[in-house]
Amino acid sequence: MVYSDKVMDHFKNPRNMGELENPDGIGEVGNPICGDVMKITIKVKDNKISDIKFKTFGCIAAIATTSMLTELAKGKTLEEAEKITNQIIAQELKGLPAIKLHCSNLAADALRMAIKDYFKKVK
Amino acid sequence: MVYLDSGATTKVDPEVIKAMMPYFTEKYGNASSTHQKGQEAKRTLNDARQIIAKSIGAKDEEIIFTSGGTEANNFVLKGIAFANKDKGNRANHGFALPREQGSLGHIITTKIEHDCVLNSCKWLETQGFKVTYLDVDESGFVKPEDLENAITPETLLVSIIHGNNEIGTIQNLKELSAVCKKYNVYFHTDACQSYTKTKLNVKKQNLDLVTLNSHKIHGPRGVGALYIRKGTNITPLLHGGGQEFGLRSGTDNVAGVVGFAKAVQLANQKHVEYMTRLRDKLIEGVLKIPDTRLNGPTNDKRLCNNVNVSFKYVEGEAIGGYLDAEEINTSTGSACSSPKLEPSHVLLAIGLKPEQAHGSLRLTISRFTTEQEINRVLDVLPKVIAKLRKMSPLVKFIKKI
Structure with a gap:
């Protein structure tokens, strides 16, 4: 498996790793049998993602994509953040190996789930 | 760089390279040529053959050189299957039938073979042969009674790996071949990993x-x-x-077999003892990491250079990635590192759940591995596992302290 330098950078130096206390929204995707689980926690202030953290069980691509997602989402409005796709994350990482595009590239789904969770809570 | 992937391939011994060099530069004759340069090559080829033969108690003419393990395993499975393909039909009907009307014969192998054996078997199934894939126990051993129960009058070949490439299990060949002899079935073993590392005669x-x-x-x-x-x-x-007694055509790789024979001559029981000591030190140290299990057997039933462990809550490609960043080369049975995205069939066969197989790491040493390198791994690996577990959402119990 050959990864881009940007993937390796996010893998080796993951951004926003961890779990927020009392988060406004939580999203979790994947399952351990497939080898990928991603958990996103967010804080929302003035309709913007004021803080975001991730936890990932998975391969190099799984860790790098979740780390990349947190960088892309931080500070964005919820509407903007919802528009982030797995494809955009892969592009930002200068590409992923073809077979990793589907299995380990789920971070955007986890974020959307966290945003949905937030709306459910505020209603 | 600490290279702990000797199960994948090894560093060529400088002595081996020295022995091979003249066969590229001066003694480059074709062993099939009748002139002096050719005859010189032929003699060299036969000397190498003798060294290999002697190392396993065989006669010279019983050794056929190939391009490697994959070719040799393909040759056995397909070559035996097709040469004996009437056996199945004769067993059923007392005479040979056309292929469409029945099985061409039956082959028995195991669920823990190398892909070159498994995929050859799968291909033979498409050609009309039947294949049984034997289960193994939790350490990777084939039970002789399972083998005996699988043999039918149609069985023409049993192929079982000697030293397993992933988990290091060394099968009891004598016990398994005795079952085959009882029913007059050919017995093949793939000894790519075990050769020179345990008894083979x-x-x-x-x-x-x-x-x-x-x-x-x-x-x-x-x-x-x-x-x-x-x-x-x-x-x-x-x-x-018609080279290799008509069994394997192609210009003889004289330099290659010279290197092969030299490598066999350099192999030594002392190396086995040395590797065993380092292996056991590595196993002992790695098992100190919590929630870690050793895959495969211990002691002399395990290849002297193989360590395979599973770490809970983390994934093998990521472990390998952080180790590689620390200049330590390893491999994993995780699906994430396989082009098919399936976890190791060997780890699943010994009863691991997919999530345990994902967290597996194989460390394979060689006689060039040093004690300092093992110490380095034992220093770095626990930190890598701790870092990944901190990142893992599967570790529910780790909260702020």
């Missing part, structure tokens, strides 16, 4: 076919050998100029 262990290769024992890549007991009914894979 075609007479004492009663073997019909044995696959050997060079690059796992500090010889060059692209060379292997197949031991074929005299009188075995096998048809060649490669047809051509």
